[in-house]
Amino acid sequence: MxxxxxxxxxxxxxxxxxxxxxxxxxxxxxxxxxxxxxxxxxxxxxxxxxxxxNSSANSEQYADKIRRMGISGEIKVFTSGEATAIYIRRKMKVERLFVLGTPCLKDLFKSYGFEVVNPGRFGECVADPDAIILGFDKTLTYESINAFCRFVMMGKPYVATHPDPNCPDEDFPIPDAGAMIEFVRTATGRGPDVIIGxxxxxxxxxxxxxxxxxxxxxxxxxxxxxxxxxxxxxxxxxxxxxxxxxxxxxxxxxxxxxxxxxxxxxxxxxxxxxxxxxxxx
Ligand SMILES: [Mg+2]
CATH class of the missing domain: 3.40.50.1000 (HAD superfamily/HAD-like)
Known part of the structure; x- marks a missing residue:
């Protein structure tokens, strides 16, 4: 059609x-x-x-997934995580990031030369980030989102990788970054300054x-x-x-x-x- x-x-x-x-x-x-x-x-x-x-995995992981499903040869993948790293490198004068994301999303920001700082166990600011990033964090904990909300309320520049409220899965869709953005907005009254995906x-x-x-x-x-x-x-x-x-x-x-x-x-x-x-x- x-x-x-x-x-x-x-x-x-x-x-x-x-x-x-x-x-x-x-x-x-x-x-x-x-x-x-x-x-x-x-x-x-x-x-x-x-x-x-989907910023929860990196391009190599997606390419591997596609290969496992039976597609051979060169597979090129670009993610919202990578676009976000490029955006921050180009448009913002920041070096230290707090990343609400999976370990591979944090690694991606490190590969772009950023310092990724983590808050203390109870969200106290052990190292002060210049900006904060919200990605599709499948390793999310109460402590990490609490820490994120504190930085949001402190007025840190706030970038989200993408807006999707949920992500398709085998049976039911699973909660995605858009849902986490709304959680943070409800708790703090503030949304991202920019959403890249x-x-x-x-x-x-x-x-x-x-x-x-x-x-x-x-x-x-x-x-x-x-x-x-x-x-x-x-x-x-x-x-x-x-x-x-x-x-x-x-x-x-x-x-x-x-x-x-x-x-x-x-x-x-x-x-x-x-x-x-x-x-x-
Ligand atoms: Mg789709």
């Missing part, structure tokens, strides 16, 4: 940016067409890069720079209107919505988000990409 009658737009795309959860896989299972998508994109000399708002166009701008991409030849494939499709709109690139995840057909008219193409899943998109290749031959 194609919404946009003009396939030319799609034909000119040379790099597909893909969401992961609900687009390429759910939990530990590939969605229909994932393998065929990788094949046709590689065969036709195009490229694909995964973009996830989708739909903030900064995340795509930093990808374009890192991977040397051409905006006019990019398309974003995702399953969520308010993050994936909105990012494509905000960044001025082609938007491809898949109904294999969160969004239902009847949700589409309910927002002002513009969608260029709609497919049931990656397999339906693969059929269209295959036709382009057949015409060439």
């Amino acid at each position: 194609m919404l946009n009658e003009d396939p030319e737009l799609l034909k000119n795309v040379d790099t597909f940016i893909l969401d992961m959860d609900g687009t390429f896989y759910i939990g530990n299972n590939l969605l229909p067409g994932a393998i065929e998508f990788v094949e046709i994109v590689r065969e036709s000399g195009k490229d694909f890069i995964f973009l996830t708002n 989708k739909p903030n166009p900064f995340i795509l701008d930093s990808m374009i720079e890192k991977f040397h991409l051409t905006r006019e030849r990019m398309a974003f494939i995702g399953d969520r209107l308010m993050t994936d499709m909105k990012l494509a709109n905000n960044s001025g690139i082609i938007s491809i919505l898949l109904l294999s995840g969160e969004t239902k057909m009847e949700d589409i008219g309910k927002t002002d988000v513009k969608v260029d193409y709609i497919f049931e899943n990656l397999l339906e998109l693969v059929d269209v990409l295959r036709k382009f290749e057949e015409v060439k031959e």
Whole structure:
């Protein structure tokens, strides 16, 4: 099912940016067409890069996960965690960070040259951070979120990696960074100064720079209107919505988000990409 009658737009795309959860896989299972998508994109000399708002793991861990599901070869992944490190390095004059996040998110900030400081066991400020970061912290404890709230109330510059309230999983969605932002807001009356992940166009701008991409030849494939499709709109690139995840057909008219193409899943998109290749031959 194609919404946009003009396939030319799609034909000119040379790099597909893909969401992961609900687009390429759910939990530990590939969605229909994932393998065929990788094949046709590689065969036709195009490229694909995964973009996830999930800052609980790093790009190598995601690439490993995708390999374990049966995709071989080069797998490029960009996360909201990495975009946040780039943002802070570029736009803020800070060195010491308190990171509410998993050990690998803390390591990522260290790899960008930041000093990651931890509060004492009861949240006392043993080392004063210049700024505080809220990520998808699957190691969250009462002590750590208490410490975070104290820094929020002290007025520290506050950056969140992404806004998603929950994250798809095998059976039920699990609470994500957006839920933690609201917990902190309820306790302190203050929200983040900036949220970096989708739909903030900064995340795509930093990808374009890192991977040397051409905006006019990019398309974003995702399953969520308010993050994936909105990012494509905000960044001025082609938007491809898949109904294999969160969004239902009847949700589409309910927002002002513009969608260029709609497919049931990656397999339906693969059929269209295959036709382009057949015409060439
Ligand atoms: Mg998704």
